[in-house]
Amino acid sequence: MKKLLLALLIAFLLLWITPFRVQAKVWPQPQGHVNDFAQLFTPEFIQQLEVKLVDFKAQTSIEIAIATIVSLEEDTVENAAVEIFEQWGIGQKDKDNGILLLIAKEDRKIKIEVGYGLESVINDAVAGRIIRDEMASAFKQDNYEQGVLLAVEALIARLETGSGKVLDSVYQAGATWPAGFILLVCLFIYVFAFLSRSKSFYAGGVVGGFLGLAYRVMAGSSFFMIIIFILTGLFLDWLFSQNYKKLKKAGKSTSWRSSWGGFSSKHSNTSSGGFGGFSGGSSGGGGASGGW
Structure with a gap:
């Protein structure tokens, strides 16, 4: 009886432990947004699609990966897709927009x-429709490039105009700041880089x-904006002047090109070379699957 109970206990433990010993397959690391491990595409198509996806990410921060x-x-x-998605970290970590x-x-x-x-x-319905309408029919004729390109274009079109929830914040971010205001800000920085060399900071207010x-004339803003510009000018002139004096006293460069009028700039060592990987996003488990 004891042997029987012991055998049952061992069998139970094995059944309990085995699932936790199964590890997810380790997939190859991505070499870009387009990863053609099955060699379905031409190099020209891969390059064309890579450029499209990189540009889309630059505009929206959304990462689309092809594998x-x-x-x-x-x-x-379904399981393979989740594993690849999680191992690659597609999408922004804080947005999961991959x-x-x-x-x-x-x-x-x-x-x-x-x-x-x-x-x-x-959503699931949209993803399923893209698979059926854009990919399956082309794949049946072994036209993988056309099917993938149509699918990517459908995804991008949906993300840009579908529900308006994804890209509004991206495109409207620039619209909330008139071009005239941005131009004046740049002029502000340029002028105060030289005013920093003066002994007085009152010129900044002027x-x-x-x-x-000028901004009021161009944008039709209220008189209150002039006051804001004056106060900002006084503060920036004082700030730049103080920092300029410190750098000059320390014997450091204060040239416009190297220090923006007193604020030394750090040169980035980042190059625009190879693919640096995705941004740490996670899968939400959504989407759709199909075949051809």
Whole structure:
């Protein structure tokens, strides 16, 4: 009886422990937004699509990744998509605004995996429709490039105009600041870089007043904006002048090109070379799968 109970206990423990010993497959690291491990695309197409996705990320911060694999190796396309998405970290970490388009060649399966931050725009129905309408028919004719390009264009179009929840904040951010105001801010910095060399900071208030008046004429702002420009001019002139004096006393460079009138600039060592990876986003479990 004791042996029987011991055998049952061991069997129970094995059943309990085994699932936790199963590890997710380690997928190859991404080499860019387009990762053609199954060799379905031409180099020219990969470059064209990479440029499109990089530009879209620069405009919106949304990361769209393409991955083609030869086989799922008895796994499901849904599980493989989640694993790749999490291992690559597609999308911004604080926004989860990534999308993965996974294609398994031999299994003839497709999965559009969507980050949580985009599920309200690319919901399951939208993702499923893109697979059926844009990809499946082209894939049946072995035209993988056309199917993927149509899918990417459909995703981008939906993200740009679909529900208006994703890109409004991106495009309207610039619209809330009139071009005239931005121009005056740049002029502010340029002028105060030279005013910093003067002994008095009152000139900054005068310059600020003139710029405030110019802004009122261009943008039709209230008289209160002139006061703000004057106070800002006084403060900036004083701030730049103080820092200029400190650098000059320390024997450091105070030239316009190297220090912006007293504020030394740090030169970045970042190059625009190879792909630096995605941004740490997570999958929301949304999207759709299909086949051809």
